[in-house]
Amino acid sequence: MRMKKQLTIIFVLLLSHHVTLVGAQPTLDSLPYKTNIFIQIGTSVNYLKDKSFSPLNYRSGGLVLKTGFVQSINRYKLCFNLAFVSGNLKNNQVTSFATPFIDGNVELACLKEIKKIEGRNSKKFVGLQYNTLIHFMQWGDMDSWGYLMYHGMSAKYMGTWRINGSKHIQIGVAIPLAGILVRPPYNGYDYFIEQHQDNFIRLAFRGKLTTWNHYQGVNCRVSYISQMTGRLHFMLAYDLSYQGTDVPQKFRYFQNQFTLGFNRI
Amino acid sequence: MKGTPYILLVIMILACSCTDILLGEDEDNNPENIFELFWTDFDLHYSLFEIRNLKWDSIYDVYRPQVTQQTSSPKLRSIFVDMIEYLDDSHTALYTNGMGDYTSGFALGEKAIKEEFSINLIKLNYTDGLETVKGEGDMAFGSIKGKDIGYISIRKMEGDDPEGAITNVLNELANQKAIIVDIRTNDGGDGGYAKTIAGAFSDGEYFISTVQTRNGPSHSDFDAITREYTQRTGTVQYLKPVILLTDRATISAGDYFALNMRAFHHVTIIGDSTAGDLSSKSMRKFLPNGWSYHYSIQKRLLPDGTSLDGIGVVPDVYVKNSKQDIQGGTDKVLNTAILYLKETYGIE
Numbered sequence: 001m002r003m004k005k006q007l008t009i010i011f012v013l014l015l016s017h018h019v020t021l022v023g024a025q026p027t028l029d030s031l032p033y034k035t036n037i038f039i040q041i042g043t044s045v046n047y048l049k050d051k052s053f054s055p056l057n058y059r060s061g062g063l064v065l066k067t068g069f070v071q072s073i074n075r076y077k078l079c080f081n082l083a084f085v086s087g088n089l090k091n092n093q094v095t096s097f098a099t100p101f102i103d104g105n106v107e108l109a110c111l112k113e114i115k116k117i118e119g120r121n122s123k124k125f126v127g128l129q130y131n132t133l134i135h136f137m138q139w140g141d142m143d144s145w146g147y148l149m150y151h152g153m154s155a156k157y158m159g160t161w162r163i164n165g166s167k168h169i170q171i172g173v174a175i176p177l178a179g180i181l182v183r184p185p186y187n188g189y190d191y192f193i194e195q196h197q198d199n200f201i202r203l204a205f206r207g208k209l210t211t212w213n214h215y216q217g218v219n220c221r222v223s224y225i226s227q228m229t230g231r232l233h234f235m236l237a238y239d240l241s242y243q244g245t246d247v248p249q250k251f252r253y254f255q256n257q258f259t260l261g262f263n264r265i
Numbered sequence: 266m267k268g269t270p271y272i273l274l275v276i277m278i279l280a281c282s283c284t285d286i287l288l289g290e291d292e293d294n295n296p297e298n299i300f301e302l303f304w305t306d307f308d309l310h311y312s313l314f315e316i317r318n319l320k321w322d323s324i325y326d327v328y329r330p331q332v333t334q335q336t337s338s339p340k341l342r343s344i345f346v347d348m349i350e351y352l353d354d355s356h357t358a359l360y361t362n363g364m365g366d367y368t369s370g371f372a373l374g375e376k377a378i379k380e381e382f383s384i385n386l387i388k389l390n391y392t393d394g395l396e397t398v399k400g401e402g403d404m405a406f407g408s409i410k411g412k413d414i415g416y417i418s419i420r421k422m423e424g425d426d427p428e429g430a431i432t433n434v435l436n437e438l439a440n441q442k443a444i445i446v447d448i449r450t451n452d453g454g455d456g457g458y459a460k461t462i463a464g465a466f467s468d469g470e471y472f473i474s475t476v477q478t479r480n481g482p483s484h485s486d487f488d489a490i491t492r493e494y495t496q497r498t499g500t501v502q503y504l505k506p507v508i509l510l511t512d513r514a515t516i517s518a519g520d521y522f523a524l525n526m527r528a529f530h531h532v533t534i535i536g537d538s539t540a541g542d543l544s545s546k547s548m549r550k551f552l553p554n555g556w557s558y559h560y561s562i563q564k565r566l567l568p569d570g571t572s573l574d575g576i577g578v579v580p581d582v583y584v585k586n587s588k589q590d591i592q593g594g595t596d597k598v599l600n601t602a603i604l605y606l607k608e609t610y611g612i613e
Contacts, residue, residue: 049288054551055302057291093294094555096362143559144548187310187562188548190478191491194456242287252288 034265036070038235042259044085044103051249052184053137053146056094060101062087064257068107075113077125077158082106085257089137099144101137103255109156109174121162129156129174133243134204135253145188148243148251149204150215152179166227174219181215182207186248210247217243225263233263294553296336300329302552303345312479312487312544312562313354316572321484324348338364338554349558353575355516356546357560370575374540377514380588382449383596384418390594392416398434400425402454406434408441412613414606415441419462422454422518427461432499435465442612443506445602446526449536453517456545463525464498466507471495471528476565478545487564495525506610507532508602511580515539517546521565523578534580535605536598541577 041064048058068081085103111127130153138145154174162168182204185193196202223237239257292298304325314321328344336344342359346367349357353370360366368374388395388407395405395418402421409416415438424430438444446466472494477487509526511519511534520539526532544563551557566572584601606612 047284047288053548055292055306056551056553057288091551092291093553094551096555097551097557139549144550185478185488186480186486187312187478189545189562190480190488191476191563194545244287250289254284254287 034072036072036263036265038066038068038070038261038263040064040066040235040237040259040261042066042237042257042261044087044255044257046087046089046256047252047254048089049250049252050137050146050148052186052188052251053144054091054097056091056097058089058091058099060087060089062101062103064259066259066261077109077111077113077127079107079109079111079129079158081109085255097139099137099139101135103136104134105131106133107131107174111156111158123160125156125158127156129154131174135243145184147182147184148245148253149182149207150176150179150210150217150243151182151205151207152210153177154217154219168225170221170223170225172219172221176212176215176217178209178211179215180205180207181210181245181247183245183247183251208247210245214247215243215245217241228262231265233265235259235261235263237261292553295334296332296341297334299341299552299554299556300332300344303558304329304348306550307560308484309482310479310547310562311352311357311560312564313352313572313574314484316564316566317352317354317575319352324351342367342556345556345558349560352560354561355540355542356544358558360549360557362555371540373513374516375514377512377537377585378450381512381586381591382514383591384420386591386594386596387416387418387447387599391596391599396437398424398430401427401430404430404434406438408438409445409603412603413440413442414603414612415444416447417444418447419522420448420451422451422456422459422462422522424458427458428465428498431462431465435503441505443508443606443610444503445508445510445599445606447510447599448515448519448522449510449512449598450514451516451519451522452514453519453542456518456521459518459522460496460525461498463522464496465502466504466526466529466532467495467497467502468504468529468531469495470497472568473524473528474543474565474567476544476563478563493565495528504531506606506612508605509534510598510602511536511539511578512585512598513537513540513577515577517542520573520578524573527578533582533605533609534578535582535584535602536580537583537585538577538579541573541575543573 044062044064046060062085064085066083071078083105089099089101091097107129109129111125114124133150136147154176156174158172160168160170219241221239223235226234228234237259241255243253245251308321342361342364345359349369355368355371357369392407395407398404401424404419406417474493475490477490480486480488509532511523520543523539543565544561547559547562549557549559584598586597590597
């Protein structure tokens with residue numbers, strides 16, 4: 001309940017901040033810059049194998065919360081996304097190994113429109129994205145845990161297709177290029193963790209610079225956006241993401257997220 | 266480009282339908298596969314094969330032929346128990362979902378807990394009661410009846426504020442001429458907690474051990490050596506005579522506490538050897554039949570390169586209680602400590 005209240009406050013603050021910035025506007029398309037704020041809630045269905053945690057395959061479900069903004073300046077877009085997922089991992093064979101998990105993702109992308117053609121119903125953007133991704137699970141009172149964190153740069157593509165005057169589809173794809181991959185040590189635990197177990201920052205950045213050779217990922221998003229009023233849009237989105245590494249042992253994580261929310265321009 | 270959204274949608278739908286390809290098949294829940302997972306996981310991660318000259322391959326040769334697709338769960342449990350008992354390592358344990366958990370090499374520890382120690386006996390016969398320290402796992406203190414000797418019992422190395430707790434306790438016992446610190450049946454916890462408590466008795470910073478964690482598939486793969494030193498906790502340390510009481514049920518962080526304390530010149534250890542489980546244990550590991558287990562993943566060596574794993578911290582004065590002692594209302598170990606303080610320091 002407390003988190004709900006905090007999120008509502010953050011959303012209201014973001015909206016009021018936007019109103020202060022933009023003020024009363026004439027026609028939206030005529031503006032040189034626009035701010036687009038969104039908030040979404042939904043569900044997540046995931047599949048995991050992390051051999052540093054367990055040899056078993058896990059399926060998970062959880063609550064998804066997302067918020068962020070897109071700042072458009074002429075042909076550029078600055079996108080900021082914040083996502084949080086919390087739920088339970090389960091193995092199909094062994095119910096007693098149910099495990100709570102949390103996922104977090106922070107993205108900051110700078111995109112440029114390519115091949116602007118007046119009158120076309122589609123727009124396409126490419127650019128770079130920084131993201132910090134956290135996946136953490138624990139079983140019992142820290143009797144067992146597993147994690148993957150990635151802080152790195154991705155190549156990103158985003159396209160928007162207008163279906164009719166008030167509806168459009170947006171698709172985004174991001175592929176990691178290079179970053180710091182943080183995984184448990186070979187045995188899941190070592191002296192460094194023992195000494196720094198209360199220092200999350202030290203542990204969260206204890207990784208190695210990694211490229212596609214050791215960490216493979218992709219994140220795809222399809223959103224259906226429909227205008228409700230002059231500034232308010234309804235969003236329905238599906239996110240699919242995959243992360244895989246064999247450092248230090250096999251890790252495969254496949255996420256499906258279904259969210260709905262609102263988008264205010 | 267018009268078809269781009271539809272192509273991406275099709276790719277996403279296809280990806281959704283092939284999770285088995287991405288993750289791989291789940292592990293089979295049959296006795297042979299469970300045995301292979303169990304044996305292999307130890308082979309790839311357990312840390313004390315070389316230091317204790319253990320032949321894990323021979324365990325495979327002996328027990329693998331005994332497991333078939335038809336092996337019953339009780340039989341498989343019995344095989345696993347025999348396999349881990351060979352390691353004689355209390356950090357190695359098997360949890361079998363209602364069929365009885367089993368800790369390797371813990372027979373003496375179990376006997377010590379059941380028959381050779383009673384905190385109630387100490388409360389009733391040796392002290393005027395013990396005051397529990399709030400917020401700490403299991404810490405209590407008081408004074409020995411009719412003597413200028415303080416008594417501290419620590420039966421878990423866990424708590425919210427070890428420095429604050431031990432500082433307060435030592436302030437309360439400041440007028441005593443000596444302190445008996447009793448860690449018998451201490452079942453471990455946090456090594457950092459143990460080190461902090463021990464630091465309140467520190468008369469110096471001594472090199473006590475090296476520690477390495479296994480980090481590869483070979484039995485000899487370990488990460489870089491870290492040297493460990495005793496520390497000083499708080500601004501003032503307790504430097505009057507201290508007796509530390511130990512037994513075979515003093516485990517893990519309890520072992521480590523004793524390792525720290527034995528470095529100090531004013532500390533004498535009385536009792537039985539500690540359990541000898543000085544390396545950190547692994548996270549809980551899982552099997553497809555719902556069983557789980559853990560094992561040692563480090564080696565902690567003395568500065569001369571020898572290991573106390575399986576041996577324990579050996580007391581300066583060896584003495585242990587029998588079942589009859591405890592049933593008769595006598596704690597021979599505590600009596601020996603009191604007598605030692607009288608004979609060595611003239612404290613009574």
